[in-house]
Amino acid sequence: MEPLLISIYKCPVCDDVLDFQQRHWCCANNHHFDVAREGYVNLLLAHQKKSKQAGDSKMMIQSRRQFLNNHYYDILPEKLSELLNTHLLPRPFLLLDVGCGEGYYSGFIHKNQPECQIWGVDISKPAIAAAAKRYFDISFFVASSYRLPVNDQAVNVVVKNYAPADANEILRVLVPGGLYISVTPGASHLFGLKQLIYDTPKEHDETEAVPDGFERLEQVVLRDSIEIDNNRDISNLLAMTPYFWQLSESRHQAITALTTLNTEINFTINIYRKVPLKIRDFSL
Numbered sequence: 001m002e003p004l005l006i007s008i009y010k011c012p013v014c015d016d017v018l019d020f021q022q023r024h025w026c027c028a029n030n031h032h033f034d035v036a037r038e039g040y041v042n043l044l045l046a047h048q049k050k051s052k053q054a055g056d057s058k059m060m061i062q063s064r065r066q067f068l069n070n071h072y073y074d075i076l077p078e079k080l081s082e083l084l085n086t087h088l089l090p091r092p093f094l095l096l097d098v099g100c101g102e103g104y105y106s107g108f109i110h111k112n113q114p115e116c117q118i119w120g121v122d123i124s125k126p127a128i129a130a131a132a133k134r135y136f137d138i139s140f141f142v143a144s145s146y147r148l149p150v151n152d153q154a155v156n157v158v159v160k161n162y163a164p165a166d167a168n169e170i171l172r173v174l175v176p177g178g179l180y181i182s183v184t185p186g187a188s189h190l191f192g193l194k195q196l197i198y199d200t201p202k203e204h205d206e207t208e209a210v211p212d213g214f215e216r217l218e219q220v221v222l223r224d225s226i227e228i229d230n231n232r233d234i235s236n237l238l239a240m241t242p243y244f245w246q247l248s249e250s251r252h253q254a255i256t257a258l259t260t261l262n263t264e265i266n267f268t269i270n271i272y273r274k275v276p277l278k279i280r281d282f283s284l
């Protein structure tokens, strides 16, 4: 795929603008970042990685892709597309999906908003490679969401699904008046699954304070229940959650042997707008 003509990237070493030259991205100080075979660019510097394999593993990514492909969570990207239509003018727009994983939601949004340019970023290289292999019209890059190699005021929308991130970085990369859509698990999300894992499952805390520099436009709570009627999807769901790592061997075996599972799904979506800086009044 040819990269988009608009570049939002800045050099992770020196913060200069990155330009595309043949097969790599390059700044004026001659720092180079090659485009991988799959079409993504790795802008994560070695010292920014906490471990050799940062972010989600190949196993988690594959499980999530197989599970999402079966449309269990589609109420979420459908709602996100609807909210973009409600709140976002003018068009076309530039959207950054922070913590995009293997790209399912970026891909869904792109299908509904084909005129818009979308970038997806994740710290997991296998996730970004899988995303780039599948969604050719989206630009994917590897980076930390705490230090985005993205120019100031570069995009109109940031979407963040679950992923941890620094709200100040999101504020920085948005244009004044830009939208920040934050998705977190709702109180009863996957409660049916949690009942199988914990003796006394707790509900998620769904409160989220309005981050500095933003105003909240709307909060949407999505609730539904899903019925999974096969063992493979139940195992995939388990493998894409953090609970997978907290399970005893016996509970793990019991859950992955199930052939049916009913569970609530519950997402909280907060839509924020970057408040433009007030023009100072010099008339006083």
Ligand SMILES: [Zn+2]
Pocket: 011, 012, 013, 014, 015, 016, 027, 028, 029, 030, 031
């Ligand atoms: Zn540089």
